[in-house]
Amino acid sequence: MAKFEVIGTASIPGKGSELRLLQRNDEFSIRIAGSPGELMNTRLHGSEDALAELACERIANRAGIRVLIGGLGMGFTLAAALRSLPESAEVVVAELVPGVVDWNRGPLGAAAGYPLNDPRTVVSLGDVGELLRREPGGFDAIMIDVDNGPEGLTRKENDWLYSPQGLAAAQEALRPEGVLAIWSAGQDPAFTERLRRVGLLVEEVTVRAHRPGKGAKHRIWLAC
Known part of the structure; x- marks a missing residue:
């Protein structure tokens, strides 16, 4: 069996560590340097799809839809949001690590169908928390997937998003x-x-990492 090979690295701002993009045939993996596990894999994105589908189905019939995705990752949540929303929608994706955007514009992009090329997509480089604070009442839906969950793994600063202060900022940013x-x-x-x-x-x-009905059980909170 072919082995994964590192094809790209990207520094994580404020952490002094880096992400690594690995490839094995047509499969890609993103990992933290020095960590044995992986953050994301192109074969397992059912729960990332569900994050967008569950949120967007609740607002898809509105006029002038504008949504925010915190964390580009491998582009699957963005692609699912674009599939779920009308042509008039705007999808803002906030990504802290510029290298992740480059990967999605390059070798990784085909896995999700190059959603960054969709004219409805707007890329915001930087901390999604800062974007939330800048745009009160700016979004019909906000989807957050910047870490392994409510406790920061890739970056300790991510903890703020899941704190009472971060959740209050997200509330303020919702229409x-x-x-x-x-x-x-x-x-x-x-x-x-x-x-x-x-x-x-x-x-x-509860959603599955791999469809249909297979893989690890992940969780999505829907709040309003």
């Missing part, structure tokens, strides 16, 4: 009856309660 959708690799009852304490109505959905 009336907007939807906040958050991805996690696993359960976190304390985070569910945190969402409720800031005044959000919460639904927790």
Whole structure:
């Protein structure tokens, strides 16, 4: 069997570490340098698709739709959002690591169908938390997938997004009856309660990493 080979590296701002893009035939993997596990794989994106589908189905009939995706990753959430929304929508994707955007414009992009090339896509380089604070009432839906879940793994600063202050900022950035959708690799009852304490109505959905009905069980919180 062919082995994964490193075809790209990208520094993580503020952490002093780097992401690595690996390829094996037509399969890609993103990992943190020095960590044995992987963050993402092009063969396992069912839950990333579901993050967008579950959020967008709740707002797809609105006029002038504008949504925000926190974390480009391998582009699957972005691609699913574009499939779910009308041609008049705008999809802003915030990505902290410029190299990840370059990978999606290059060798990695084919896996998700090059969603960055869609004219509805707007790329915002930088911290999604700063974007939330800049745009009160700016989005019909906000989808967050910047880490392994409510506890920062790739970057400690990500913890703020899942804090009461970060959740309040996300609330402020939503339009009336907007939807906040958050991805996690696993359960976190304390985070569910945190969402409720800031005044959000919460639904927790179990989704599979690999379709149909296979792979690890991931979680998506839908809050409004």
